Amino acid sequence: MRVIAAALMVVMFGITGNAAAQNYPNRTIRILIPSTPGGSVDTIARTVGPKLAEKWGQQVVVDNRPGAGGAIAAELAAKAAPDGYTLIMGTVAAFATNVSLRKTLPYDPVKDFSPVSLVATQNLMLLIHPSVPAKSVKELVALAKKQPGKLSFASAGNGTGGHLSGELFKMLARIDLLHVPYKGVAPALIDVISGQVSMTFASILSGNPHYKSGKLRALAVTGGKRSPAVPKLPTMIEAGVKNYESATWYGLLAPAATPPDIVAKLNAEVAAILKSPEISDRLSKEGADPVGNTPAEFRKFIQSEIEKWREVIKAAGIQPS
Numbered sequence: 379m380r381v382i383a384a385a386l387m388v389v390m391f392g393i394t395g396n397a398a399a400q401n402y403p404n405r406t407i408r409i410l411i412p413s414t415p416g417g418s419v420d421t422i423a424r425t426v427g428p429k430l431a432e433k434w435g436q437q438v439v440v441d442n443r444p445g446a447g448g449a450i451a452a453e454l455a456a457k458a459a460p461d462g463y464t465l466i467m468g469t470v471a472a473f474a475t476n477v478s479l480r481k482t483l484p485y486d487p488v489k490d491f492s493p494v495s496l497v498a499t500q501n502l503m504l505l506i507h508p509s510v511p512a513k514s515v516k517e518l519v520a521l522a523k524k525q526p527g528k529l530s531f532a533s534a535g536n537g538t539g540g541h542l543s544g545e546l547f548k549m550l551a552r553i554d555l556l557h558v559p560y561k562g563v564a565p566a567l568i569d570v571i572s573g574q575v576s577m578t579f580a581s582i583l584s585g586n587p588h589y590k591s592g593k594l595r596a597l598a599v600t601g602g603k604r605s606p607a608v609p610k611l612p613t614m615i616e617a618g619v620k621n622y623e624s625a626t627w628y629g630l631l632a633p634a635a636t637p638p639d640i641v642a643k644l645n646a647e648v649a650a651i652l653k654s655p656e657i658s659d660r661l662s663k664e665g666a667d668p669v670g671n672t673p674a675e676f677r678k679f680i681q682s683e684i685e686k687w688r689e690v691i692k693a694a695g696i697q698p699s
Contacts, residue, residue: 399639402462406437409630410455410466412448413534414562418581418666422498422628423467425660429651444562447537448472449483456485460492460633462640467497468629474683475537478691481698487684492641493676494630495648498666501601501625502543503585503611505594506577507570515597515617518577522553530556532566532575536699539626540566542687543579543600545694550619570594581626582607582665600624607665627683628666629676641673 409427411420420442427438443451452472458464466472473487485491504515510529512518522529533540536559548555558575560566563584569575571593578585582605589596589608598617599605601624614622630648632641651657652670661668671679 399637399643402640402643403434403436405463406439407431407462408439408441408464410451410464411440411442412444412451412466412469412472413442414444414564415442416584417534417563418500418583418626419467419469419628421583421664422661422666425657426497426630426648426651429654429657430647433647433651445535447476447479447535449476449480449485452476452487453484455631456490456633458633460635460637462632462636462644464633465494465644466491466631468631468680469539470626470683470687471535471538471541473629473631473680475542475687475691477684478688479537479696479698487680488677490634491631492634492636492638493673493680494632494641494644495652495673496627496629496669496671496676496679497648497652498661498668499625499627500581500583500666501599501605502539502579503582503589503599503605503608503665504547504577504597504614505570505580505585505589506597507573507575508592508595509573510576510595512597513595515612515614515619518597519551519553519618522551522555526554527556529576530558532558532560532570532578534563534566535559535561539581539624540579542690542694543624545696546622546624546690547579547614547619549694550622567594579624586665605665607663627669629680631676645673 409423411423413419423440427440431438448469448471455466512521531544566578570578588594596611598614599611600614649670652668658668
């Protein structure tokens, strides 16, 4: 009898899940953003969100919840009802580096979420204030070696892509820089533009406008190859920092136990949006590379990123806080 009852429960869950997917969505969807407005993850969410709203005829609200390297937003998402109406645009900080950077984490980036799709990856760019007397990465390294600890770099917070890109730079170039964390990309850029902080590693999406306007000087990009958005900028490796490669990423996730049919419906729609010439071209011009993969592929990617950055954090001697 127990076997029959269990089988009936599986059948009923399948029927319920199918019904939920067929009716989904029938109300507002909220996408949590682990940063302040104006950053790359915010921009990408506000690019994809309206297209979901357009397709389904339901409002998609972007809800910015910055702080704690993305942990605040991730915790909210993990504890939300698993019905597809609360999602999060995850980042490398919230879903990979926080595991090694925090003694306690109020969520598990693998067990507490149902991955939907990796949305995009993106190079960062090394930006410095024009007052810093360096026109190349080599000159910047030489300057830093002459003045240990005097030059500073801003990031969107501890454990973010910008923070670890800076730590990787310090480690490989053997220089001493002061890290200044902020609660988001926008305030970090503001203080670099004002000259209060020497430099930052910002996404091309966030940093390129300030490079084009002349407010900041760009020296290199952090990926393994040059970016079509800023083709004249060398990679850090080309600029003389051997073995340097760092990139950030953005992916959509739902709380764990979200019905698989709803996850599949979200995945199919996100993939279609990213393949559309309008969105693909828009993201590419801003320096982001659209991806779109399966939930299983995205889960495996998150697990690999956790291990990759665990090694970098350990080698850099960064202690969990």
